[in-house]
Amino acid sequence: xxxxxxxxxxxxxxxxxxxxxxxxxxxxxxxxxxxxxxxxxxxxxxxxxxxxxxxxxxxxxxxxxxxxxxxxxxxxxxxxxxxxxxxxxxxxxxxxxxxxxxxxxxxxxxxxxxxxxxxxxxxxxxxxxxxxxxxxxxxxxxxxxxxxxxxxxxxxxxxxxxxxxxxxxxxxxxxxxxxxxxxxxxxxxxxxxxxxxxxxxxxxxxxxxxxxxxxxxxxxxxxxxxxxxxxxxxxxxxxxxxxxxxxxxxxxxxxxxxxxxxxxxxxxxxxxxxxxxxxxxxxxxxxxxxxxxxxxxxxxxxxxxxxxxxxxxxxxxxxxxxxxxxxxxxxxxxxxxxxxxxxxxxxxxxxxxxxxxxxxxxxxxxxxxxxxxxxxxxxxxxxxxxxxxxxxxxxxxxxxxxxxxxxxxxxxxxxxxxxxxxxxxxxxxxxxxxxxxxxxxxxxxxxxxxxxxxxxxxxxxxxxxxxxxxxxxxxxxxxxxxxxxxxxxxxxxxxxxxxxxxxxxxxxxxxxxxxxxxxxxxxxxxxxxxxxxxxxxxxxxxxxxxxxxxxxxxxxxxxxxxxxxxxxxxxxxxxxxxxxxxxxxxxxxxxxxxxxxxxxxxxxxxxxxxxxxxxxxxxxxxxxxxxxxxxxxxxxxxxxxxxxxxxxxxxxxxxxxxxxxxxxxxxxxxxxxxxxxxxxxxxxxxxxxxxxxxxxxxxxxxxxxxxxxxxxxxxxxxxxxxxxxxxxxxxxxxxxxxxxxxxxxxxxxxxxxxxxxxxxxxxxxxxxxxxxxxxxxxxxxxxxxxxxxxxxxxxxxxxx
Numbered sequence: 001x002x003x004x005x006x007x008x009x010x011x012x013x014x015x016x017x018x019x020x021x022x023x024x025x026x027x028x029x030x031x032x033x034x035x036x037x038x039x040x041x042x043x044x045x046x047x048x049x050x051x052x053x054x055x056x057x058x059x060x061x062x063x064x065x066x067x068x069x070x071x072x073x074x075x076x077x078x079x080x081x082x083x084x085x086x087x088x089x090x091x092x093x094x095x096x097x098x099x100x101x102x103x104x105x106x107x108x109x110x111x112x113x114x115x116x117x118x119x120x121x122x123x124x125x126x127x128x129x130x131x132x133x134x135x136x137x138x139x140x141x142x143x144x145x146x147x148x149x150x151x152x153x154x155x156x157x158x159x160x161x162x163x164x165x166x167x168x169x170x171x172x173x174x175x176x177x178x179x180x181x182x183x184x185x186x187x188x189x190x191x192x193x194x195x196x197x198x199x200x201x202x203x204x205x206x207x208x209x210x211x212x213x214x215x216x217x218x219x220x221x222x223x224x225x226x227x228x229x230x231x232x233x234x235x236x237x238x239x240x241x242x243x244x245x246x247x248x249x250x251x252x253x254x255x256x257x258x259x260x261x262x263x264x265x266x267x268x269x270x271x272x273x274x275x276x277x278x279x280x281x282x283x284x285x286x287x288x289x290x291x292x293x294x295x296x297x298x299x300x301x302x303x304x305x306x307x308x309x310x311x312x313x314x315x316x317x318x319x320x321x322x323x324x325x326x327x328x329x330x331x332x333x334x335x336x337x338x339x340x341x342x343x344x345x346x347x348x349x350x351x352x353x354x355x356x357x358x359x360x361x362x363x364x365x366x367x368x369x370x371x372x373x374x375x376x377x378x379x380x381x382x383x384x385x386x387x388x389x390x391x392x393x394x395x396x397x398x399x400x401x402x403x404x405x406x407x408x409x410x411x412x413x414x415x416x417x418x419x420x421x422x423x424x425x426x427x428x429x430x431x432x433x434x435x436x437x438x439x440x441x442x443x444x445x446x447x448x449x450x451x452x453x454x455x456x457x458x459x460x461x462x463x464x465x466x467x468x469x470x471x472x473x474x475x476x477x478x479x480x481x482x483x484x485x486x487x488x489x490x491x492x493x494x495x496x497x498x499x500x501x502x503x504x505x506x507x508x509x510x511x512x513x514x515x516x517x518x519x520x521x522x523x524x525x526x527x528x529x530x531x532x533x534x535x536x537x538x539x540x541x542x543x544x545x546x547x548x549x550x551x552x553x554x555x556x557x558x559x560x561x562x563x564x565x566x567x568x569x570x571x572x573x574x575x576x577x578x579x580x581x582x583x584x585x586x587x588x589x590x591x592x593x594x595x596x597x598x599x600x601x602x603x604x605x606x607x608x609x610x611x612x613x614x615x616x617x618x619x620x621x622x623x624x625x626x627x628x629x630x631x632x633x634x635x636x637x638x639x640x641x642x643x644x645x646x647x648x649x650x651x652x653x654x655x656x657x658x659x660x661x662x663x664x665x666x667x668x669x670x671x672x673x674x675x676x677x678x679x680x681x682x683x684x685x686x687x688x689x690x691x692x693x694x695x696x697x698x699x700x701x702x703x704x705x706x707x708x709x710x711x712x713x714x715x716x717x718x719x720x721x722x723x724x725x726x727x728x729x730x731x732x733x734x735x736x737x738x739x740x741x742x743x744x745x746x747x748x749x750x751x752x753x754x755x756x757x758x759x760x761x762x763x764x765x766x767x768x769x770x771x772x773x774x775x776x777x778x779x780x781x782x783x784x785x786x787x788x789x790x791x792x793x794x795x796x797x798x799x800x
Contacts, residue, residue, distance in 0.1 A: 116167040117202040123195035124160035126326040130194035137180040140173025210753040216320035228753030230544035264590025311565035331738035351721040372686035387473030395515035396620040401611030434467040440510040449581035456579035480702040498709035518592040524677040547751040552673040555799035577727040579697035598651035623789035632667040634764035678794040685735035696727040744794040
C-alpha cells in the first residue's frame with residue numbers, strides 16, 4: 001500500500017470512529033478501547049507470534065453495555081502510563097494501521113478527549129464563598145482524571161453562586177465512584193471557609209451524577225464526596241469505597257467525642273474536642289484555636305447586663321457544620337437583647353420582694369402580648385382551663401386514666417360528690433374510665449436551694465381529674481404530698497377560693513419543674529442530641545439513614561451547648577430562677593431517664609399505655625398521631641436497610657431485625673426531634689407569661705391546714721419580682737424560633753438524589769399540607785385554637 005493510500009486508510013478509520021453515520025458506528029463518550037491479547041485477529045498479520053485485536057466497547061457501564069468491535073493489527077509497544085491517565089485510552093492513541101506491514105510508530109491517531117462538565121454550587125450563607133484554589137479529581141471504575149483547578153474569569157465561588165467548568169480526560173472513567181475536592185492556598189490570601197452545597201457532573205454520554213456536600217470546608221484539605229445514591233456497607237464491595245467509609249467515620253469520631261455531663265445523664269458532645277482539631281485534617285471537621293476546657297471554672301463568669309453566669313469557653317468554639325448560622329445567631333440576639341434591656345431599664349430584673357398585686361404582672365411584657373397570653377391571663381384561675389392544659393398545654397403527657405385510686409390518695413366519694421352530682425359516684429366514674437391522675441412523685445426527694453438568700457420549697461402533689469359529661473376535664477382533688485395524713489390535707493373545689501387557688505398553683509409549679517427539666521429538656525433536647533451524635537459518629541454520608549436523619553439534627557448540638565453554658569452551668573439561669581436549682585435539675589433528669597422507656601418514646605404506645613386514646617378535645621393527641629403516621633408512611637420509609645443495632649435500654653430494642661421495627665424507631669426519632677419538641681416548647685411564653693400559671697419557685701412551704709390562705713400569703717408564696725422576670729425572659733426566648741427556619745418536611749439540602757426517595761418526600765410534604773389544612777379548619781371553630789402541631793410551625797429539628 002502506498003503512503004498516500006495508508007494516510008487515506010487512517011483518516012477513514014478515524015472518521016468512522018468519531019463521526020460514523022449511525023450511533024452504533026460512532027465512538028461515543030461512553031466508549032473506551034479494550035485490548036484483548038491472544039484472540040484470533042479478523043485481519044491478517046501478527047506481532048511477535050501473537051494475534052492482537054483491539055475491541056472498542058463501553059467501559060464501566062455494567063449490564064447492557066453496547067460494544068462495536070473493530071480489530072486491526074498493532075505492534076506491541078512499551079507505553080508509559082502517565083499520571084492521571086487511563087491505559088486503554090493511551091493504547092488507543094497508539095492504535096496501528098491496517099497497511100499489512102509492521103508499524104514502526106510513525107503514525108498516530110489524534111487524541112480522543114472525554115469531557116466532563118461540572119456545575120459547582122456554593123451555599124447562599126454569609127461568608128460561604130472562598131478565595132482559595134479549588135481543584136477536583138474524578139475517580140471512576142476505569143481510572144481517575146488528572147487533578148484540575150476550577151478557574152474562570154472573576155471570582156469563582158461567591159456565596160450563592162453556581163459555576164460551570166469542564167474536566168478533560170484522555171478517556172472515559174467508567175462509572176463515577178468519587179469526587180475529590182482539593183482546597184489549597186491562593187497567592188498571599190489567608191485561608192478561609194467554603195460552604196459547598198453540591199457538585200453535579202455531566203458525563204460525556206449525558207449521564208448526570210450528583211455529589212451532595214452541604215458542609216463547610218475549612219483550611220487546606222481534600223474532601224472526598226460520594227455520589228448521592230444512598231448505599232449501605234453491604235452495597236459497597238470495592239476496597240476504595242470501603243476504605244473511604246472507614247476513614248470518614250474515624251475522622252468524625254475524632255471530632256465528635258462523647259462526654260459524660262453528670263451521673264445518670266445522657267452522654268453529650270464534648271465541645272473541647274473541636275478546639276483540639278488541626279485545621280488541615282480531613283473532612284472539614286477542624287478548628288485551630290485552643291482554649292481552656294469547658295469545665296474550667298475561670299471561664300464561667302458574669303457578663304454585664306446578664307443576670308447569670310455564662311460558660312464562655314464552650315460558646316467560643318463550635319465545629320462549623322453544627323453551629324448556628326450568622327442569620328440565626330443575629331436573630332437570637334435580636335430577640336434577647338431588646339427584651340432584656342427593656343426589663344433592665346424598668347428595674348424589673350433588680351427588684352426583689354413580693355408583687356404588690358396580681359395586676360402588676362400584666363405589664364411585664366406589655367409589648368409581647370398575644371391572643372394566647374391574654375386568654376391565659378383572663379382564664380387562668382378557672383377549673384376548666386386548669387384541666388385543659390393537661391390536654392393541650394406545654395406538658396400534655398402527664399395524665400393517666402385509672403380504674404382505682406392509689407392508696408396514697410385517700411379520696412372518698414363524699415369529698416367529690418358535690419362536683420360529680422347525684423346521678424353518679426366516684427366508683428362509677430372510675431369504672432367508666434372518666435377519672436385521671438397526674439402524679440408528680442418524681443419531686444418527692446428533689447433538693448431545693450435559695451433564691452435572693454431565701455429558702456425555696458417544692459411539693460410532690462397528686463391531682464385527681466374528672467372528665468365531665470360535657471367533655472370538660474376538671475380537677476376533683478389535690479393532695480400536695482405523696483404521704484397522706486393530718487399535715488397533708490386533700491384540697492377540694494368546695495374549699496375557700498384562695499385555698500383551692502393556692503393548691504392549683506402548687507400543682508402548676510410542679511408542672512413547671514417536671515415539664516422544663518424532663519418533658520422538654522431531657523426527652524427532646526438531650527435524647528435528640530444523643531441520636532444526633534450517634535448519627536454523626538456511626539453513619540457515613542452515603543448511608544440512607546444518615547441522609548434521612550441529618551435534617552432532624554440541624555443545630556441541636558449548638559442549642560444544647562448554649563443551654564449548658566447559660567442555663568445548666570453553676571450559677572446559671574436555672575440556679576437563678578428555680579426552686580430546685582442546678583442540683584435539683586440533675587436529680588430530676590437522672591431519675592427521669594432511669595424511668596424513661598421505649599413506650600414513652602413512641603407516641604401511639606404512650607397514648608395507649610396512659611389510657612387517653614378516647615378522651616375528647618385532646619388536640620395534641622389528634623394532631624400528633626396524624627404527623628406520626630405521615631412520618632411513618634412517607635418520611636421514614638425510603639431507603640432504610642432491614643436491620644441495625646439498637647439501644648437495649650429501658651425497653652428500647654437491643655436489635656432492629658425487621659424493616660417494620662426500624663421504621664418505627666426512625667419515626668420516633670424524627671417525631672421527637674420535630675413535632676414533640678414543638679408541642680412542648682412553642683407554647684411556653686403563651687402559658688407562662690402569666691406568672692401564677694407557671695411559677696418557677698415557691699417561697700412558702702405547702703400549706704398543712706386549710707383556711708389560712710389570703711391574697712397576701714398567696715403573693716408571698718409566688719416568686720419575687722426579679723425571679724419572675726428572669727423566668728419570663730427565658731420563656732420569651734425559647735418560644736421565639738430564630739430566623740433561618742426549616743419547617744417539618746422542608747429539605748433544601750438534597751441529600752437523596754434517587755427518584756424513589758424524592759417521590760416519598762413529595763408525598764410527605766403533600767400529606768403535611770393536608771394536615772395543616774385540617775388543623776386550620778378545625779381551629780376556626782375553637783374558642784382556643786391549638787396551633788403548636790400545625791406543620792408550618794414545626795421546626796425540622798431541636799434548634800431553640
